[in-house]
Amino acid sequence: MTHTPDSPPSNPAASAAGETAPDTALTQAELGHLRHCVRLAQAALDLGDEPFGSLLVDADGAVRFEDHNRVSGGDATRHPEFEIARWAAAQLSPAERAASTVFTSGEHCPMCAAAHAWVGLGRIVYAASTAQLGAWLAEWGAPAAPVAPLPIRAVAPGVPVAGPAPELAAEIRALHARSRGIVE
Numbered sequence: 001m002t003h004t005p006d007s008p009p010s011n012p013a014a015s016a017a018g019e020t021a022p023d024t025a026l027t028q029a030e031l032g033h034l035r036h037c038v039r040l041a042q043a044a045l046d047l048g049d050e051p052f053g054s055l056l057v058d059a060d061g062a063v064r065f066e067d068h069n070r071v072s073g074g075d076a077t078r079h080p081e082f083e084i085a086r087w088a089a090a091q092l093s094p095a096e097r098a099a100s101t102v103f104t105s106g107e108h109c110p111m112c113a114a115a116h117a118w119v120g121l122g123r124i125v126y127a128a129s130t131a132q133l134g135a136w137l138a139e140w141g142a143p144a145a146p147v148a149p150l151p152i153r154a155v156a157p158g159v160p161v162a163g164p165a166p167e168l169a170a171e172i173r174a175l176h177a178r179s180r181g182i183v184e
Contacts, residue, residue: 026125026162026165029061030103030125030162031165031167031168033055033057033063033101033103033125034103034105034125034126034127034165034168035168036053036055036063036066036103037053037054037055037103037104037105037127038053038105038127038168038171038172038175039053040052040053040054040055040066040067040068040080040105041053041068041069041105041106041172041175042175043068044068044069044070045175045178045179047068047072048072049068049069049070049071049072050069050071050072050179051069051105051172051175051176051178051179052068052069052079052080052104052105052106053066053067053068053069053080053104053105054066054067054068054080054081054083054084054102054103054104054105055084055102055103055104056084056087056088056100056101056102056121057100057101057102057103058096058099058100059096059099059100064088064091064092064100065083065084065087065088065091066080067080067083067084068080070083077111079109079111079112080104081102081104081108081109081112081113081115081116082111082112082115084102084116084121085112085115085116085118085119085121086115088100088119088121089119094120097119097120097121097122098120098121098122099122100121100122100123101122101123101124101125102116102121102122102123102124102125103125103126104124104125104126104127105126105127105128105168105172105175106126106127106128106129106130106133106172107124107126107128107129107130107133107151107152107163107164108124108126108152108155109130109145109147110147110148110150110154110155111147113150113152113155113156113159114155114156116152116156116159117155117156117158117159121159122159122160123159123160123161123162124152124159124160124161124162124163125161125162125163125165126152126161126162126163126164126165127163127164127165127168127169127172128163128164128165128168128169128172128173129151129163129164130149130150130151131149131151132164132169132172132173133149133176134149136173136176136177137176140177140180140182142180
């Protein structure tokens with residue numbers, strides 16, 4: 001069963017630049033999960049928020065939790081990856097967390113990467129990297145994020161990471177351009 005922050009919880013029993021190629025090519029199922037993240041990012045943008053979306057997928061391939069950015073309400077920690085870490089810490093065993101994968105439209109920021117590692121979540125697969133987003137922002141003359149643009153491996157070196165997914169770069173870029181009022 002998939003949960004969002006607004007749904008009831010389930011029964012707990014029931015490279016340094018961020019451009020890291022996956023150990024193996026992403027499967028069609030993994031790309032499908034990333035496309036779902038892009039749809040969540042679109043939903044965030046449609047609601048007036050920044051375009052980021054994420055999923056927590058268990059070892060059996062089931063989506064256990066999904067969310068999108070909710071920072072427009074004033075709480076800058078309401079990133080979907082951070083919400084996944086909070087939910088997983090409360091709802092999953094350490095073994096379930098370690099066996100899970102977080103799929104996300106954008107590479108974790110340092111705050112989210114730290115939360116991911118502290119909670120003991122497994123692999124991260126992202127569609128667009130921190131380096132890509134930073135380059136797009138610079139190209140558009142948009143302000144950078146208020147924290148250093150560190151790749152996941154710089155913050156959480158023990159977490160397996162795969163990304164970016166070149167197949168989704170144009171779509172992610174377009175969402176971020178639109179969020180800043182840029183027409184490409």
